[in-house]
Amino acid sequence: MPNAPTDPRSPHAKFAATIADYQARSWQGQAIFLAERFADAGQELADWERLRQEGASLPPLAGLTMTAKACFDVEGWPTSCASRALAGSPAATQTAPMVARLRTCGATLVAQTNMTEFAYGALGLNLAFGTPRTPLDATGERVAGGSSSGGAVAVARGYCDIAVCSDTSGSARIPAAFCGVVGFKPSRGRYSSDGMKWLSTSFDVPGLITRSADLCRIVDALLAHGEISEPEPTPFRLAIPAFYKEAVIDADVRDTFTRCMNALADEGVEITEIPLPSLQSATRITVEGRIIGYEAYRYHEALLKAAEHLYDPLIATRLRQGAEAPEGEYRRALVELDTCRKQFDREIEGFDAFVLPTVPMMPPRASDLDEQSHYLAMNSRSFSLTEFANRLDLPSVTLPAGGLPIGTMLTGARGADDKLLAIAGMLEPVLAKAIRNPL
Secondary structure, rough: OOOOOOOOOOOOOOOOHHHHHHHOOOOOOEOOOEEOOHHHHHHHHHHHHHHOOOOOOOOOOOEEEEEEEOOOOOOOHHHHHHOHHHHOOOOOOOOOOOHHHHHOOOOEEEEOOOOHHOOOOOOOOOOEEEEEEEEOEEEEEEEOOOOHHHHHHHHHHOOOOOOOEEEOOOHHHHHHHHOOOEEEEEEOOOOOOOOOOOOOOOOOOOEEEEEOOOHHHHHHHHHOOOOOOOOOOOOOOOEEHHHHHHHHOOOHHHHHHHHHHHHHHHHHOEEEEEHHHHHOHHHHHHHHHHHHHHHHHHHHHHHHHHHHHHHHHHHHHHHHHHOOHHHHHHHHHHHHHHHHHHHHHHHHOOOOEEEEEOOOOOOEEEHHHHHHHHHHHHHHHOOOOHHHHHHHHOOOEEEEEEEEEEEEEEEEOOOOOHHHHHHHHHHHHHHHHHHOOOO
16 A cells, blocks of 8 residues: 555545455355556555545545446446356446546545346345345354445445446345445436446346445435535425335334434424225236346346356356246336336325335355255245335335344435435434434
């Protein structure tokens, strides 16, 4: 690492310590990073620190570190999507605009992060490069969630402040919840998706994982508006979908969520149970129309024919099944989803967001997912609450629950990302306190 200020509070000193921790652990069998630029990143941070001490005007994210999921182009690195099928492909010649924008704002790029191969899975398993584990499990056995597994672990362990990721059915929010950090899925079109490899063209969006809701709001504002402004305190109302009472939720998750809701009510937050049938309708339409499978197969068709032997066999099988999806049913489903979105808009009138646990279960042990049918069942269950936001094109954010691998998720009205993140910033400390001091 380069010579730099030795103040242990400096960004450079913090970075040096965290990277030393990463290298000491070696992470064999559960790679977090697939490519890195530690030396260059250390020099950048040292330069920012020197400029700060000289009184120079710095960009807003100077001194913060970031990573990019392996499905985003970064000049000089192969965009492998954590698959051997693309690991040997030529390095990207340009950096994805979202990543480039954050770098322009001063964030220092540290590494490319691991993920579920081609983002086709919500638990973070990766046969080729290893499966990251949540830092909240002292035994190191429980998965970090996916598909943005490496980014969530990197933020949770302090290896970076911001992780650029993607979200198809919960791919940013599930690992954020399992790792005890903040994950955000924006409304479609809020961030540039250029330079991002797709799983589903209907549902994929670029997203963020950060160490706090306030940092998430700042990064979002820079990406969406080009500037940061303080949110205006405004009244808000939250809804709980009526079906939550009958949903299959692990006891630990339900108990934690109940404590969180009680803590919010004690702070005067208005929370009302309302019917939101459009949520479950959206799930049914997506499954019956086989939307993700149809789109994923067509995106992968040529590569599958050329290099299927390099895919994870289960990923390849799932992708090939998409070839069987009838085009007529797929197109009908897209029309029905559009109708469903309009229905949701009517149902949520008068409320600013609905609230649910992020994931209905605790993170499973990696060894418990060896059997294929069990893995597929757990995988589907893991995104059963996060997927609503993708199907209906809604902003959604998960907040940590005081050191537990459980998240509380707020999902807002389409396009109301600013207000959702403002609400999240107000609620995050209340939720953290509720779990540190359980009722």
